[in-house]
Amino acid sequence: MAYDIEITKEFRFDAAHCLPNMPDGHMYRRLHGHSFRVEVSLDGAPDPKLGWIADFSEVDRVLAGLAAELDHTTLNEIPGLENPTLEVIGTWIFERAAERLSGVVRVTIHRDSIGERCTIRRRGA
Ligand SMILES: Nc1nc2c(c(=O)[nH]1)N=C([C@H](O)[C@H](O)COP(=O)(O)OP(=O)(O)OP(=O)(O)O)CN2
Ligand SMILES: [Zn+2]
Numbered sequence: 001m002a003y004d005i006e007i008t009k010e011f012r013f014d015a016a017h018c019l020p021n022m023p024d025g026h027m028y029r030r031l032h033g034h035s036f037r038v039e040v041s042l043d044g045a046p047d048p049k050l051g052w053i054a055d056f057s058e059v060d061r062v063l064a065g066l067a068a069e070l071d072h073t074t075l076n077e078i079p080g081l082e083n084p085t086l087e088v089i090g091t092w093i094f095e096r097a098a099e100r101l102s103g104v105v106r107v108t109i110h111r112d113s114i115g116e117r118c119t120i121r122r123r124g125a
Contacts (some may be wrong), residue, residue, distance in 0.1 A: 007040040007053050011063040018035045020076065021075040037110040038093055042103035053103060062100045066093060077121040086118035
């Protein structure tokens with residue numbers, strides 16, 4: 001029997017942002033903050049000896065680095081996050097996680113307090 005196996009690790013961060021491309025006077029143009037929760041998923045065949053796709057502690061080390069770059073910042077000041085929607089932040093995280101970890105297939109970024117989330121996958125994957 002063959003199986004598709006995926007592992008997922010979460011991290012959280014709090015940050016301020018505004019959405020500068022909204023019309024003049026729109027409330028989203030004003031600086032405000034959110035708590036974000038991010039799930040990063042990896043798939044692949046588990047190593048036959050170790051029995052895992054990747055060591056969660058290695059995944060955690062990479063994600064802690066990303067969390068440190070984002071936590072308690074104004075997201076708009078970070079290169080690539082000048083218009084920090086969930087879609088843009090999630091894609092930014094996907095690209096950086098995939099550079100540092102093999103097998104990244106999905107990133108979902110949640111704003112739990114308001115029931116919003118956005119999922120990023122590579123097209124065609
Ligand atoms: N597709 C998207 N739509 C919106 C995004 C986004 O990233 N992608 N972002 C926003 C704003 O960040 C907005 O601040 C989100 O909050 P909103 O949904 O408006 O809810 P509240 O402002 O009511 O949140 P509270 O924290 O409860 O005040 C909008 N749309
Ligand atoms: Zn917002």
